[in-house]
Amino acid sequence: MLRYVVRRVLYAIPILFGVSLITFVLFYATVSPEQMARSKLSARNPTPEQIQDWLKQHGYDKPLHVQFRKHMAELLLLRFGNSDTTGEPIWQMIRNGVGPSAVVASLSFFALLIVTISLALAVAYYRGTYVDLWGTFLCVILMSITVLVYLIAGQYLFGKVLKYAPLAGYRPGLDAARFAVLPLIVALFSRLGANVRFYRTVMLEEMHQDYVRTARAKGVSERGVLFQHVLKNAATPILTSVVLAIPFLLMGSLLTESFFAIPGLGTMLVDAITNQDFAVVRAMVFLGTILYIIGAILTDISYTLVDPRVRLE
Amino acid sequence: MTEPLLRVEDLRTYFDTPAGTARAVDGVSFSIAPGETLALVGESGCGKSMTALSILQLVPEPAGYIAGGHVYFQGVDLLDYTWEEMRRVRGADIGMIFQEPMTSLNPVFTIGWQLMEAMAVHGKGRGPDTRRRAVELLTRVGLPEPERLLRQYPHELSGGMRQRVMIAMALANNPKLLIADEPTTALDVTVQKQILELIRELQQDFGMAVLLITHDLGIVAEVSDTVAVMYAGQIVEYATTRDLFRAPAHPYTRALFASRPSRDQRGRDLITIEGIVPQATAWPPACRFAPRCPERWPACENVAPVYQKLASPGEDQTGPAERGVRCHLYHPELARTRPEQPATLEVHP
Amino acid sequence: MSNLIPVLVVVLMIWTYCRMRQQPLWAEAFRRVRQRRVAMASVVVIGIYGGIAFLDSIGWQDGRNEPRKTIIDRLFQKPKERTYSAPLATVTTGEPTPHPLLGRHLLGTDGVGEDVLYLTLKGCRTAIVLGGLTSLIATPLALLFGMLAGYFGKRVDDAVQYLYTVLDSIPSILLLISLLMVLGRGLDKMCIALGVTSWVSLCRLTRGETLRHREREYVRAARALGVSPIRILYRHILPNLMPLVIISVTLGFSGLVLAEAVLSYLQLGVEPGVGSWGNMIDGARSELAREPIIWWNLTAASTALFVLVLALNLLGDALRDAIDPRLRSS
Numbered sequence: 001m002l003r004y005v006v007r008r009v010l011y012a013i014p015i016l017f018g019v020s021l022i023t024f025v026l027f028y029a030t031v032s033p034e035q036m037a038r039s040k041l042s043a044r045n046p047t048p049e050q051i052q053d054w055l056k057q058h059g060y061d062k063p064l065h066v067q068f069r070k071h072m073a074e075l076l077l078l079r080f081g082n083s084d085t086t087g088e089p090i091w092q093m094i095r096n097g098v099g100p101s102a103v104v105a106s107l108s109f110f111a112l113l114i115v116t117i118s119l120a121l122a123v124a125y126y127r128g129t130y131v132d133l134w135g136t137f138l139c140v141i142l143m144s145i146t147v148l149v150y151l152i153a154g155q156y157l158f159g160k161v162l163k164y165a166p167l168a169g170y171r172p173g174l175d176a177a178r179f180a181v182l183p184l185i186v187a188l189f190s191r192l193g194a195n196v197r198f199y200r201t202v203m204l205e206e207m208h209q210d211y212v213r214t215a216r217a218k219g220v221s222e223r224g225v226l227f228q229h230v231l232k233n234a235a236t237p238i239l240t241s242v243v244l245a246i247p248f249l250l251m252g253s254l255l256t257e258s259f260f261a262i263p264g265l266g267t268m269l270v271d272a273i274t275n276q277d278f279a280v281v282r283a284m285v286f287l288g289t290i291l292y293i294i295g296a297i298l299t300d301i302s303y304t305l306v307d308p309r310v311r312l313e
Numbered sequence: 314m315t316e317p318l319l320r321v322e323d324l325r326t327y328f329d330t331p332a333g334t335a336r337a338v339d340g341v342s343f344s345i346a347p348g349e350t351l352a353l354v355g356e357s358g359c360g361k362s363m364t365a366l367s368i369l370q371l372v373p374e375p376a377g378y379i380a381g382g383h384v385y386f387q388g389v390d391l392l393d394y395t396w397e398e399m400r401r402v403r404g405a406d407i408g409m410i411f412q413e414p415m416t417s418l419n420p421v422f423t424i425g426w427q428l429m430e431a432m433a434v435h436g437k438g439r440g441p442d443t444r445r446r447a448v449e450l451l452t453r454v455g456l457p458e459p460e461r462l463l464r465q466y467p468h469e470l471s472g473g474m475r476q477r478v479m480i481a482m483a484l485a486n487n488p489k490l491l492i493a494d495e496p497t498t499a500l501d502v503t504v505q506k507q508i509l510e511l512i513r514e515l516q517q518d519f520g521m522a523v524l525l526i527t528h529d530l531g532i533v534a535e536v537s538d539t540v541a542v543m544y545a546g547q548i549v550e551y552a553t554t555r556d557l558f559r560a561p562a563h564p565y566t567r568a569l570f571a572s573r574p575s576r577d578q579r580g581r582d583l584i585t586i587e588g589i590v591p592q593a594t595a596w597p598p599a600c601r602f603a604p605r606c607p608e609r610w611p612a613c614e615n616v617a618p619v620y621q622k623l624a625s626p627g628e629d630q631t632g633p634a635e636r637g638v639r640c641h642l643y644h645p646e647l648a649r650t651r652p653e654q655p656a657t658l659e660v661h662p
Numbered sequence: 663m664s665n666l667i668p669v670l671v672v673v674l675m676i677w678t679y680c681r682m683r684q685q686p687l688w689a690e691a692f693r694r695v696r697q698r699r700v701a702m703a704s705v706v707v708i709g710i711y712g713g714i715a716f717l718d719s720i721g722w723q724d725g726r727n728e729p730r731k732t733i734i735d736r737l738f739q740k741p742k743e744r745t746y747s748a749p750l751a752t753v754t755t756g757e758p759t760p761h762p763l764l765g766r767h768l769l770g771t772d773g774v775g776e777d778v779l780y781l782t783l784k785g786c787r788t789a790i791v792l793g794g795l796t797s798l799i800a801t802p803l804a805l806l807f808g809m810l811a812g813y814f815g816k817r818v819d820d821a822v823q824y825l826y827t828v829l830d831s832i833p834s835i836l837l838l839i840s841l842l843m844v845l846g847r848g849l850d851k852m853c854i855a856l857g858v859t860s861w862v863s864l865c866r867l868t869r870g871e872t873l874r875h876r877e878r879e880y881v882r883a884a885r886a887l888g889v890s891p892i893r894i895l896y897r898h899i900l901p902n903l904m905p906l907v908i909i910s911v912t913l914g915f916s917g918l919v920l921a922e923a924v925l926s927y928l929q930l931g932v933e934p935g936v937g938s939w940g941n942m943i944d945g946a947r948s949e950l951a952r953e954p955i956i957w958w959n960l961t962a963a964s965t966a967l968f969v970l971v972l973a974l975n976l977l978g979d980a981l982r983d984a985i986d987p988r989l990r991s992s
């Protein structure tokens with residue numbers, strides 16, 4: 001197991017290298033630094049000196065290959081530097097944002113997980129009946145609505161009309177749960193359709209396996225078949241989609257956070273987009289990649305927990 | 314005559330397919346007395362498995378459904394049972410073993426869990442008693458180190474071992490009837506022998522009836538009392554094993570015997586039955602075997618043969634079974650329309 | 663010139679359809695799709711959207727210095743109002759002193775007095791072009807890399823796998839954002855960015871399928887006969903991949919249309935001024951808070967978006983069932 005993890009981590013190095021190469025090409029080679037400096041400097045018509053100063057300050061004045069080496073070294077050591085806009089250290093911004101993101105995102109994530117798996121089990125239990133037919137159709141409908149509508153309508157309905165929760169904002173501590181209600185509802189509805197349908201497909205596929213017939217021939221009830229035999233077998237494909245998402249809970253959701261003004265990493269990223277803050281976006285891309293790789297390793301490890309046939313060597 | 318343990322009457326199991334209705338089982342009748350072994354023989358795709366699954370009402374839904382007939386078990390029609398009543402019969406009164414030992418066990422649960430579940434669902438709990446019984450069963454089916462086996466997963470076992478586990482599971486509640494659907498087809502020859510031996514032993518010990526499904530006449534000769542030969546969803550011949558081996562009546566049965574590799578044929582080409590089993594959606598209109606039958610004459614393609622009783626040719630008539638065949642050759646009037654001299658019962662094998 | 667392209671696209675589509683109908687396999691699939699009422703309804707709906715997009719792509723100038731106007735533009739030459747008005751209302755809304763309107767607006771007008779129905783129809787072209795162009799970028803890319811990797815294996819496979827593992831490791835929304843920040847706003851740029859991020863999954867599928875087909879009898883036979891790899895890939899393997907491609911393009915199309923709305927919300931979508939449902943929804947964000955509430959803007963744009971995506975999803979499912987029962991969802 002340990003050897004497997006070590007090997008996976010080593011295997012991640014060329015991938016991280018590739019990712020930082022892509023970000024370098026994107027952010028250094030495509031956009032001329034001068035252009036960047038112009039748009040960043042507050043003065044209307046910056047003098048050449050001002051531009052030079054800004055470039056030096058942000059390290060964009062060196063030759064390309066020097067910049068490349070520096071870029072690589074910094075990314076691999078996770079030294080993200082300072083924001084292009086505010087000059088604040090990016091690590092500091094991440095530290096500030098990760099708390100709210102993690103709280104809101106994990107609450108929504110686990111609520112979503114529980115609700116969708118229960119619904120998928122219900123739909124699979126009534127497979128072939130009208131419950132199944134209309135349930136699946138409803139899923140397609142839910143899938144076809146853009147998340148923006150869920151955001152706007154959710155806030156209007158639950159926040160403004162029904163007044164279940166504060167419209168937007170965030171306060172740390174126990175209060176956070178109140179502010180997480182609306183994002184939770186929105187996340188639930190916007191992902192519900194796709195998830196339930198996916199889990200249903202996975203479960204129905206298992207229902208056709210031979211071991212289900214054996215279980216029935218033994219006299220196991222339909223509920224036993226579904227909740228024990230099928231569920232444990234369906235866990236593998238479900239885990240693939242679930243465990244991979246766990247590390248990203250730290251990053252929060254871009255749209256939801258910025259819409260509900262939650263001061264998390266998602267909002268930070270949206271602000272960076274608005275301000276053309278390349279340094280922050282670069283850092284987030286790299287962070288996201290690392291979280292993805294961690295997620296992939298965790299997924300593999302989690303397989304060993306549910307499937308005795310999997311051995312990590 | 315006493316009521317047989319299982320009496321299947323005019324059983325029909327159909328499938329709705331894009332190509333039309335597939336009549337996989339189309340009017341099958343037979344009965345099994347307590348302690349008797351009936352072999353159901355036929356080529357691949359002729360509906361043997363579906364017959365077995367229909368008895369337990371495990372036909373793959375929603376495509377497949379039981380379209381008609383009766384399945385009397387101890388005098389009660391199982392088709393009248395509710396799903397819950399049926400569940401209590403499965404695994405308790407009727408046990409079943411499947412064709413594919415490699416996939417029939419649930420890969421993510423231990424052998425012990427699955428074996429004890431078979432008892433637990435019929436109200437025996439999961440206590441130490443159940444555990445003791447599980448060990449006992451595994452020992453009985455000839456598996457070494459049962460204690461260790463309880464903690465193992467199916468993928469750690471060989472095919473033969475898995476089939477033994479399946480048998481142990483089917484026997485867990487002392488069923489009165491065991492349905493074994495080609496229990497040895499997926500195994501290699503030496504293991505086949507052992508498994509068959511085991512089934513026969515267990516049958517004597519437990520005193521249960523066995524419905525053995527196979528396409529191997531060699532197996533039939535070894536273990537069964539009576540044989541039902543199935544073709545294209547129907548039973549075409551029904552006889553005691555002795556009678557059948559002495560004098561197969563239906564041309565299809567004879568063809569089956571002829572295509573069996575035997576000692577004196579070694580080195581020569583194997584005779585096979587010409588053609589293939591037709592699609593279940595489009596059985597030939599009259600006699601379903603007619604297109605492949607060496608004895609056919611025009612009547613075979615126009616009039617559907619009916620199942621008729623036949624006098625048993627044996628001297629001692631101790632066996633309970635009557636003899637029957639579905640072929641115009643034995644029809645008093647239609648047989649006379651045949652151009653040549655009708656074939657009488659000859660001994661072929 | 664700019665009228666030629668849409669006409670050409672439509673002609674090409676009809677020609678492809680007729681060609682494919684002659685092949686028995688496809689004819690059978692079309693027949694099965696035609697039997698499903700839901701699928702046929704979806705085709706009709708998508709056809710209507712396509713038709714509007716087509717009408718919005720054909721245009722001409724009235725004079726040398728006049729702007730180019732499309733047929734849709736010409737159909738909606740109603741005078742502009744001053745501000746909001748409800749559907750079919752005769753006076754404006756939300757002003758202290760409501761003005762009488764210059765014309766009836768079926769779906770009302772937005773904050774600057776633009777007809778909502780007109781804006782909604784303008785969104786069709788953006789959505790269809792975005793989905794179509796992106797698929798045109800992503801699909802050949804995916805097929806090329808997937809087939810090469812699957813067929814040649816070894817080094818080629820390693821290289822392609824490395825490439826898509828790297829791309830896959832970057833969360834796609836982040837990659838999209840980076841690309842669009844660098845490229846700037848615009849429909850064409852969005853197509854490129856979405857094309858780059860969306861080819862990976864199809865490539866993976868293609869690679870797997872090619873691997874499977876490579877070991878099939880007919881490919882082996884062709885190889886033994888000395889048929890060149892290019893020809894094998896093009897003549898023997900590609901036709902077998904087409905069902906997969908069609909299903910994944912249809913289902914991917916709906917994802918792209920949805921992505922457009924989200925990117926517009928993040929200010930990374932098409933330029934303001936180009937019709938886009940995402941921009942409309944984004945603009946309507948604060949309108950629900952007004953008194954009286956302005957709902958028609960949001961409703962029109964999101965309904966238009968919803969109907970198209972729903973039709974695409976339903977058609978994709980029906981195609982999957984009809985063409986490839988193996989992939990059946992139930």
Ligand SMILES: Nc1ncnc2c1ncn2[C@@H]1O[C@H](COP(=O)(O)OP(=O)(O)OP(=O)(O)O)[C@@H](O)[C@H]1O
Pocket residue numbers: 328329330335337355356357358359360361362363364373376377412528592593594
């Ligand atoms: N899921 C299904 N859908 C449609 N038809 C089916 C289905 N399952 C079985 N059939 C039909 O039922 C017929 C009988 O199948 P069955 O499995 O009983 O054959 P068998 O005699 O057990 O053959 P084998 O020796 O291969 O096990 C087949 O010919 C097939 O046409």
Ligand SMILES: [Mg+2]
Pocket residue numbers: 361362363412494495
């Ligand atoms: Mg069978």
